[in-house]
Amino acid sequence: MQGPESMTLRNTIILIVGLFLVWELAYFVVGDVALRSPWQTIQFLGRLMQTDLFWLHLADSLKAFAVALAIAIVLGLLIGFALGLHRLSGEAMEPMLVALYSIPKITLYPIILLAFGIGISAKIAFGAIHGIIPVALFTLSAVRTTKPILIKTGRVMKLSPTVMVREILFPAAVPEIFTGIRVGFSLTLIGTVLGEMFAAQRGLGYLLMSAISLYNIDLIMSVTFLLVVLAAGVNMALLVVDRRLHHG
Amino acid sequence: MTAAQVTLRGVTKVFPAAAGGNPVHALGPIDIEIRKGEFFAVVGPSGCGKSTLLELIAGLTAPTEGEIEFEGHAIGDNVPDGIGVVFQEDACFPWLNVIENIEFGLRRKAIDANEKSRQAKAVIEMMGLREFARSYPAQLSGGMRQRVCIARTIVAQPRLILLDEPFGALDQQTRLLMGDEMLRLWRQTGATVFLITHALDEAAMLADRIVVMSARPGRTIDLVETNWPRERDSRIVERENFGALTSRLWKTLREESLKTMGRTGNGA
Amino acid sequence: MSRLRLYQIAVVAGFILLLEALCLAGVIDKITMPAPHIILRDFVRMLLAGRYFDEIGKSLLNVLAAFAGAYLAGVIIGTVLHGHRTTRAILDPLFATYYAIPVFAFYPLFIVMFGLGDGPQVLIGFMLAIVAVIITTLNGLDRVPPVLKKTAQVNGLNALQTARHITLPFCAPYLLTAAKLALAYAFIGVIGSEFIMARSGMGYEISYAYTNFDNATMYPLILLILLLSIAANSLLSRWEKMLLARRGQG
Numbered sequence: 124m125q126g127p128e129s130m131t132l133r134n135t136i137i138l139i140v141g142l143f144l145v146w147e148l149a150y151f152v153v154g155d156v157a158l159r160s161p162w163q164t165i166q167f168l169g170r171l172m173q174t175d176l177f178w179l180h181l182a183d184s185l186k187a188f189a190v191a192l193a194i195a196i197v198l199g200l201l202i203g204f205a206l207g208l209h210r211l212s213g214e215a216m217e218p219m220l221v222a223l224y225s226i227p228k229i230t231l232y233p234i235i236l237l238a239f240g241i242g243i244s245a246k247i248a249f250g251a252i253h254g255i256i257p258v259a260l261f262t263l264s265a266v267r268t269t270k271p272i273l274i275k276t277g278r279v280m281k282l283s284p285t286v287m288v289r290e291i292l293f294p295a296a297v298p299e300i301f302t303g304i305r306v307g308f309s310l311t312l313i314g315t316v317l318g319e320m321f322a323a324q325r326g327l328g329y330l331l332m333s334a335i336s337l338y339n340i341d342l343i344m345s346v347t348f349l350l351v352v353l354a355a356g357v358n359m360a361l362l363v364v365d366r367r368l369h370h371g
Numbered sequence: 372m373t374a375a376q377v378t379l380r381g382v383t384k385v386f387p388a389a390a391g392g393n394p395v396h397a398l399g400p401i402d403i404e405i406r407k408g409e410f411f412a413v414v415g416p417s418g419c420g421k422s423t424l425l426e427l428i429a430g431l432t433a434p435t436e437g438e439i440e441f442e443g444h445a446i447g448d449n450v451p452d453g454i455g456v457v458f459q460e461d462a463c464f465p466w467l468n469v470i471e472n473i474e475f476g477l478r479r480k481a482i483d484a485n486e487k488s489r490q491a492k493a494v495i496e497m498m499g500l501r502e503f504a505r506s507y508p509a510q511l512s513g514g515m516r517q518r519v520c521i522a523r524t525i526v527a528q529p530r531l532i533l534l535d536e537p538f539g540a541l542d543q544q545t546r547l548l549m550g551d552e553m554l555r556l557w558r559q560t561g562a563t564v565f566l567i568t569h570a571l572d573e574a575a576m577l578a579d580r581i582v583v584m585s586a587r588p589g590r591t592i593d594l595v596e597t598n599w600p601r602e603r604d605s606r607i608v609e610r611e612n613f614g615a616l617t618s619r620l621w622k623t624l625r626e627e628s629l630k631t632m633g634r635t636g637n638g639a
Numbered sequence: 640m641s642r643l644r645l646y647q648i649a650v651v652a653g654f655i656l657l658l659e660a661l662c663l664a665g666v667i668d669k670i671t672m673p674a675p676h677i678i679l680r681d682f683v684r685m686l687l688a689g690r691y692f693d694e695i696g697k698s699l700l701n702v703l704a705a706f707a708g709a710y711l712a713g714v715i716i717g718t719v720l721h722g723h724r725t726t727r728a729i730l731d732p733l734f735a736t737y738y739a740i741p742v743f744a745f746y747p748l749f750i751v752m753f754g755l756g757d758g759p760q761v762l763i764g765f766m767l768a769i770v771a772v773i774i775t776t777l778n779g780l781d782r783v784p785p786v787l788k789k790t791a792q793v794n795g796l797n798a799l800q801t802a803r804h805i806t807l808p809f810c811a812p813y814l815l816t817a818a819k820l821a822l823a824y825a826f827i828g829v830i831g832s833e834f835i836m837a838r839s840g841m842g843y844e845i846s847y848a849y850t851n852f853d854n855a856t857m858y859p860l861i862l863l864i865l866l867l868s869i870a871a872n873s874l875l876s877r878w879e880k881m882l883l884a885r886r887g888q889g
Contacts, residue, residue: 174566196521212560270460272458272460272462273464275431275458275462276456276458276616277460278431278450278452279429279431279450279455279456280475280478280479281450281452281475286478289581290475290478291464293467294464294466294467295464295466297466300467361594369464369509370465370466370507370508370509370510
């Protein structure tokens with residue numbers, strides 16, 4: 124529908140403009156000692172993106188993120204399906220997965236570093252453990268709460284088990300599974316960057332932390348800005364797809 | 372006398388005990404005969420086993436005792452060909468639009484895509500859904516969604532249509548209109564219709580014959596012939612014997628309903 | 640004990656036993672991780688000796704500060720926003736996308752602005768927690784059925800009385816959910832920041848122990864954090880479930 128969608132667009136634009144104004148105001152109050160203005164940040168980012176060093180770090184982050192996401196999705200789907208289909212396991216494991224959700228996973232990062240050593244494998248492992256849980260939980264829920272009426276309908280139409288799964292169970296589960304993947308995407312990104320901030324030798328998170336030791340405020344603000352824009356932008360795009368899958 | 376399409380002889384259904392409980396004797400013993408082409412209704416208090424009866428006839432569950440036959444063949448635990456079911460809950464597939472939902476009803480037919488599309492469109496016209504053909508169920512009202520489910524069922528041209536309180540979730544006016552539509556479809560398709568309802572006026576208005584069931588375990592305690600003409604609609608409520616009909620149904624039903632009033636849990 | 644409980648205990652016990660077996664067999668070497676029984680021994684020693692109590696206390700106080708700030712501010716903002724539809728509509732995309740953003744990325748900025756003290760960590764915890772509280776509060780207020788508000792009007796209750804006797808009791812489970820989320824996020828924010836860069840606190844001690852290959856200190860502290868967060872989350876969850884069960888929504 125045209126109406127509500129254009130309203131959301133208008134509101135988003137107002138929001139973004141508002142945030143930039145708040146930023147500008149903060150800069151006005153605090154000054155160069157600790158901040159940069161929006162325009163200065165964007166300019167610096169532009170210059171930064173012309174250096175080879177930047178692309179090196181970006182590539183490293185993206186590589187780690189992509190692999191971590193793939194692992195999180197595949198393992199999350201498998202776990203979610205298994206637990207969703209086997210009633211007892213699903214009921215028992217779900218609260219435990221939810222409990223794992225609430226622990227500060229960075230606590231486990233030193234263990235991962237000891238196991239994998241400092242390098243891209245540790246980052247991948249760390250990113251993956253952030254993303255697995257939401258994918259698994261949403262998939263579990265999607266499989267478990269398939270409306271019984273849909274299964275009854277399939278039986279009344281005498282559909283074979285394969286057709287049942289392919290034409291009813293799977294399409295019915297897709298919207299919720301996609302939401303799980305969307306959340307998993309964001310959390311994997313956060314996990315990968317966080318890992319880089321704690322202990323890494325390359326990547327955007329590492330770049331951010333190195334900027335502190337150099338007290339390079341321009342660099343801090345540009346990388347933070349870039350990370351926020353990337354994360355928010357992709358999530359919004361995924362949200363649009365998510366809403367469409369849920370069909371109004 | 373028209374041939375019997377469905378016969379139940381000495382049918383009972385007992386559900387095995389749930390964790391730490393007793394087995395539930397839901398239904399029977401029950402004997403029913405449904406004639407080919409008639410509009411047959413079942414009324415009864417909540418929990419009397421009406422829906423179980425429907426599931427037995429549909430072949431979704433097997434009887435504990437007794438035999439059920441559809442067109443001369445025994446029904447066990449599988450759904451016979453030629454039967455369509457409309458449930459009380461919304462069974463539309465939310466990821467397909469209206470016409471795709473209806474075409475899904477033709478899945479098992481060995482016809483090509485063009486023919487499927489043609490038949491689906493014909494049913495859409497028959498049910499006045501043309502304006503909503505590309506809408507998704509989430510965008511439609513409850514009554515519309517039920518009509519889509521009915522359309523999906525009749526597109527496969529079943530010989531027996533089972534309706535499990537299909538209008539239960541709708542308001543009174545919509546129900547009356549849906550009743551008229553159901554009568555029209557019944558005449559146009561020539562199918563046998565088996566309706567379960569808790570609304571006495573609905574049964575009295577729509578059916579050729581009505582069976583009244585007792586409280587659980589459900590048994591038949593009355594069988595009423597309405598003798599309505601085939602060409603009828605909701606205006607039949609104006610007739611003299613309509614009032615007498617519903618009174619008779621209620622008299623029989625009232626005592627049975629009082630027996631179930633104290634019990635909790637879901638019906639049928 | 641129900642089958643469910645047995646299953647869960649079996650999973651946890653099985654996991655610990657597996658770790659124990661792998662450690663004893665040498666598949667997991669001592670440098671990576673000591674055997675579970677050794678970790679347990681060091682854990683008990685640490686508690687009995689009262690070591691790191693100052694650091695633990697400090698971290699927990701920071702978590703509490705972040706939690707309290709986020710909870711109070713969040714509930715107030717949520718309540719105010721609930722009455723202002725346009726502002727809420729404008730902020731809605733922010734709330735929808737908020738938890739996709741790496742809030743930790745702001746930590747270096749906060750260090751530059753406020754120096755390396757407690758401030759940046761508490762601020763990160765606050766930032767992480769507050770939006771969850773706002774969203775949950777809005778959710779709860781949204782769900783108050785209009786019929787209850789009409790009942791209040793019919794009984795002559797003014798705005799304050801309606802809030803106290805109708806809205807607040809109705810929203811109690813949601814306020815509890817908000818507290819649970821706020822605590823979890825405050826915990827993650829504060830401890831996580833201490834890991835990345837801090838001069839004191841539990842996260843810092845673990846980080847320090849890691850750089851010094853001090854497994855005897857590191858693992859017990861990690862275990863402590865895990866136990867604390869799981870315990871707090873479970874207690875609040877149980878309370879939440881109880882409230883919901885009473886309403887037939889459990």
